Amino acid sequence: MPAKDQQQAFMGYCDFANKAKIAIGGSPEGGIHSVEQEKNRTNNGVNISYWYIKTQQGQLVFRLKIIFENQQLKINDH
Numbered sequence: 001m002p003a004k005d006q007q008q009a010f011m012g013y014c015d016f017a018n019k020a021k022i023a024i025g026g027s028p029e030g031g032i033h034s035v036e037q038e039k040n041r042t043n044n045g046v047n048i049s050y051w052y053i054k055t056q057q058g059q060l061v062f063r064l065k066i067i068f069e070n071q072q073l074k075i076n077d078h
Helices: 003-024
Strands: 034-043 046-054 060-069 072-077
Touching: none
Parallel strands: none
Antiparallel strands: 034 046, 046 060, 060 072
């Protein structure tokens, strides 16, 4: 898969994930204060997106590391 197609697929996934985040809500009523994203990072040419979910007190609850590599989407939670 050409690099441009990989990037478009990755960005499409990021857009989908963002819409999913909005659908599940990032509201204080749900116990989640913020859902932050850091995307368009690369590691040795591999696209990486990090997602951080935090409580109202700022405590990190969940982190996702999303990688698009070798024509596959890989998701790690930490």
